[in-house]
């Protein structure tokens with residue numbers, strides 16, 4: 001390996017760190033009472049290599065799980081996922097009726113206009129903490 005190539009390889013990790021590869025857009029949730037359940041919705045844009053969302057956590061709930069929702073006849077079924085794949089250069093929307101972050105055992109009421117911190121853990125990008133904006137109960141979109 002010549003000297004110039006060696007230098008280029010040595011610089012790669014710092015270049016990779018300089019630019020975040022994951023951005024979170026429109027993070028929101030719905031109003032809910034303490035002790036109940038909530039759902040977090042975000043759009044995740046990945047400008048880097050293939051990545052995966054592995055887990056989520058928030059001080060506002062005892063537990064946060066990655067869920068999918070599918071229609072089975074007249075019944076909507078939720079299923080826990082081990083991870084959500086984020087293809088390179090793609091964007092994944094977590095939205096009502098589909099993928100969401102289930103907030104189980106709310107430790108506080110989620111009040112309209114409030115903000116709920118949520119930490120998302122990615123396989124490559126590491127941890128990212130954002131605030132979910134609380135929308136009225138039954139809202140279908142951030143605004």
Ligand SMILES: [Cu+2]
Nearest residue numbers: 067078100102
């Ligand atoms: Cu769910």
